[in-house]
Amino acid sequence: MATPIVELKSVGKSFRSADGSARSVLESVDFTLNEGEIVALLGQSGSGKSTMMRIMAGLIPVDGGEVLYRGLPLFGPADGISMVFQSFALFPWLTVQKNVELGLEAKGMPLEERAQRAEAAIEMIGLSGFEGALPRELSGGMRQRVGIARALVMEPDVLLMDEAFSALDVLTGERLREDILELWETGRIPTKAILVVSHNIEEAVVMADRVLIFASDPGRVRDEMPVTLPRPRDVESLEVRGLIDKVYGLMTAGDIRTRRGTDKGVKLRLGDRLPDVEIALMESLLELLADEPFLGRADLPKLAEETELSDEELLNVSSALALLGFSLLDHGDILLTPLGKQYVLANNPERKIIFGQQLLENVPLVAYIRQGLEQDPSSDLHEDLFLKLLHFSLSEADTVSALRIAIEWGRYGDLFEYNFNTGILTMPKDEEISTE
């Protein structure tokens, strides 16, 4: 009964890194977007969900598999597919009206007709009166309204929303989300399906009929969860809270980086990405966990509320903590390990020692740098050596960020020193004399 609009059939995508080796971003993804549904894609950053959305938008060609739009192969941006961008992507030199008209103008629609349609769209999204304003005069929420009007004026079959609310503050985002859902429910827009990429679990559960959870390295759909609750959904209701809990559980289960302890076979490899988390944040989360009211075990959604961290940040911190052996993740709960408790009670110098030991045990990149330095403590190593190594398995941006994180952590654990200006890694000074 469901009519498919966009179909992905065992789609694969890989990007070439600088040295020519291919790095897989998506692997054999099968997905069908049907008429009349809203689908949300969730997953940690770098899991390929944005890539998948861009493939559906016709912005990125696929390497393998097939993309069909209404049964026809899709090679580029199609007429019936519109997109809303995270950073709004408004043309700052065009007025609101001109921005909304952009797609119509590109199609060659006569002036009067497109002005009329643009005005209707602007009115619908609640921006009337601002037709002549430049985007820089508007607040973030209003800018995204322009972005949405620009997409809707094309009367799209499919609306793609790439983290459309994540650049806005929480309240503004919620408002906008409700407005979109209202337009969708009342049938005021001809759009047949909406695909939402999000970091925000609550947003996904409130909006979608289906939530897809992505796994990373390489990106693939790991889980799928239907949401059958009637809209509008109350965030505070027990059912919605239950679903959010469930998604947290799904997202934290089966992640390579969090399975430590339960499954000894899987460990972080040398060329893997590292979670980008500040050490201060890790420590404050550990302290919070150890304290009242959690006392060593917390429900992730509750913790998110308490810390006011976004889902992405919270998942990042908890996987970093799990990686270092300070905590465990279990069905959407985070538990403090004995080592974690010891860490919280320790004083600063002791903490550094524990941190350093855990790094050497669990983060191969840090251990590798340290080993290189230990073999000849008087010499130093250039960061380029490691960047080149990481380049085999990571993209340019990920390479830089992985080494940056490894250096930050390693410095904190007193394992090595680093000179930003020269890019040289050395042994800590006080250790040079007394090497173990």
Place this chain on the structure above:
Amino acid sequence: MSERKQFFPRQVVESGWNRWDWALLPMALALLVLLAYGGQQMARPYQLGETLPLSLDPENLPYYLLRTTLRMFIALGASMIFSCVFAVLTTRYRAAEKVLVPILDILQSIPVLGFLSITVTAFIALFPGSLLGVECAAIFAIFTSQAWNMAFSAYQGFRTVPAELREAASVFKLSAWQQFWRLELPFAMPGLLWNMMMSMSGGWFFVVASEAISVSNQNIKLPGIGSYIALAIEQRDLHAIGWAIGAMLVAVILYDQLFFRPLLAWADKFRFEESGSETAQDSWLLAWLRRTERMQGVAVACGKMLERSFSMFRLRYDGTSIRARPQTRTATPERIWDAIIAAVVFYALWILIHFIHTEVGWNEVRHAFLLGFYTMFRVIILIVLAALIWIPIGVWIGMNPRLAERAQAIIQFLAAFPANLMFPVAVFLIVRFGLNPDIWLSPLMILGTQWYILFNVIAGASTIPTELRYAAQNLGLSGRLKWRRYLLPAIFPSFVTGAITASGGSWNASIVAEYVTWGDTTVQAHGIGSYIAEMTAIGDFPRIALGIGVMCVFVMGFNHFVWRRLYRMAENRLHF
């Protein structure tokens, strides 16, 4: 009130002409008449060997100014078009990028006046029996002083269009033509205009230098302010020089007020939010234009035409069409292209060696390189001196916001003023007091370009974050420590930017500054600039080419080994 209107014919009542229109009308008409007259004079018949009438009577100065300005604007327009074409080609086709970007890098370091001596014959041959050939050569010289800079800036702008804007443009299916006008050009516009302003000093400088062309012992003086000065120098007329300086002042002020400021103020709307927060320029002329209705109408009509072209050059298929299917790329054509490039480079190298071997000899090359070192030494000393003088002054001005604003306008003006107008004065003094030209001609090289250092240092000092300023005060930083730890690092990036422009300009200026004439006295310093100038005067083409080549090598080496590194260092480490 509204009833009374009915007695008038419709055209009068609804004509839409407001008082701003009426006030602007004479200006617009005068401009049109002047353009037509100047343009007509440019294409008048001319035979090589004929002397063009030129007089030192100040009455003729407005006319000469018109001709000079016209050349300037034609060159500007040409540079603009060139930049856009260059940027489009290099960003759309990788094969073009591979060849054009290095070529431009080399062209950029060739001294502008070098172009003049080489190209003028070709241009004269192109338009036989008309003055247009000589005009083209002069315009080309001005063009070369602006185009490379602007082309690089456009290329940079086109390449750095934010990814999401590009994606939005593709999702809404903008064709290549529509993307150019709606996305790429507007995005590159602020940088393009900024570079245009930066190369303005060069522009006026070379307009003055390129009007009096001597080619194979022919002395052609195009009617213009440059020729006026050349004639004044020949006849040792200090009064005429004074008049010319006055006329130039007027021209630069008019240019600034009537053209540049309105343009900058208008281009403010293209500023991309993230990039900088410099306060907007304001311009009375633009405000005036925006109040008119009919004059605005002209602009609106142009916009409409552009929009009509959009519907003509639109994408007529979408992603479901077979035409959107990406072509499978093969590596073979790219390899063949690389091979061709390599072959051409080797051939050129062979030609070069052959040329040096047969035409000039290796000793001459050694001599030219030695001269190059002299000039390089001069440039370095001058930049250091200018830094010592202008950094403290610039920082002081920059720290006083009210002073800075006024000073910026004056310095922009000084930078645009062609310094070569002052050269005769220097010669006069050197001859008078019997000074050593190797030392005393040097300051002329940096006379026009030192302002960039000052200009940028002021800009840098005025953007030091207020909190950092308070922190420095609070910690009681003073004396040497204050300069070393706080002020110098804070202005370093902007100083480097200014010094790059200043050094480039100084190399260029060395051709005129190391070899200066006053009547029949010629004062000459040892250096590659005077070598080129001397060979040009004699008409020895192989040696002109050699001199230009050597200077080119020096400038490129200087850019790669000194400036690029300093720039990268400033970019990575010393910014807020």
